[in-house]
Amino acid sequence: MTNDAFSRLSPAAFQVPLHQSSITAWQGHIPFALWCMEQWRPKIFVELGTHLGDSYFAFCQSVKEHATGSQCFAVDTWQGDAHTGPYGSETYEHVIVHNQQHYEEFSHLLRMTFDEALGQFADNSVDLLHIDGLHTYDAVRHDFETWLPKMSDRGVVLFHDSNVYEKDFGVWRFVRELETRFPHFHFFHSHGLSIFTVGEKAPETARWIAGLSPSEGDDWRLIFSRLGDCVVQRAQAYFQQMQFQHELQRRDETIRELSQK
Secondary structure, eight states: OOHHHHHTOOGGGGOOOSOOOSSOGGGGGHHHHHHHHHHHOOSEEEEEOOTTSHHHHHHHHHHHHTTOOOEEEEEEOSSEETTTEEOOHHHHHHHHHHHHHHTTTTEEEEESOHHHHGGGSOTTOEEEEEEOSOOSHHHHHHHHHHHGGGEEEEEEEEEEOTTOOSTTOOHHHHHHHHTTTSOEEEEOSTTOEEEEEOSTTOOHHHHHHHTOOHHHHHHHHHHHHHHHHHHHHHHHHHHHHHHHHHHHHHHHHHHHHHHTO
């Protein structure tokens, strides 16, 4: 591995995430979310599609711990879609509670469609946009094109699930089209995360990533896939422990019930 790749890392990439809802496809990208927010320090960050909050709260954690001064916005109907399936009000309530406990001073939950949220932001105002809504080709293209005027001259756009080729997922197809228009970089682990610098004054480290040689890019991918594996394995151990404790409680309750008969 090149020394340059290691020299670009910071302690932010090694932080332990405070929020883990379950084992999700996004958890492998949490180290990058922590790192890029600390590095890029956007004035306004918008996430389109928040669901359980694993990605969004990683960005928010970095904002808080590194005092970036960012204002963060999560846009979601919290009703589900064709890919996530429907989910009930408890999902939104879970996100609200965590947000109120940790990030209420700078984090805002917008329960509405992505199109409805457009009116909440001035043109040329968003520095970092994470698109993670419905993953069909038409949907992701619409999300990008309608939000592109909102991006500032420092703008960076992230696309999740860009390495999924099954069913009607079409993010991979759309990001291939964007490659001819904007500097870019692709992570392949955890369903893929693609980075596009759409602003002429994008942060220096974002431009550095987009300009990596093939071998340097492989180094950078390996570093963050390994860091992501650590996060996923920690989450797996945690939820296995919780399941074990739950089973022990059920056993003890059964023993008590039997002893009372």
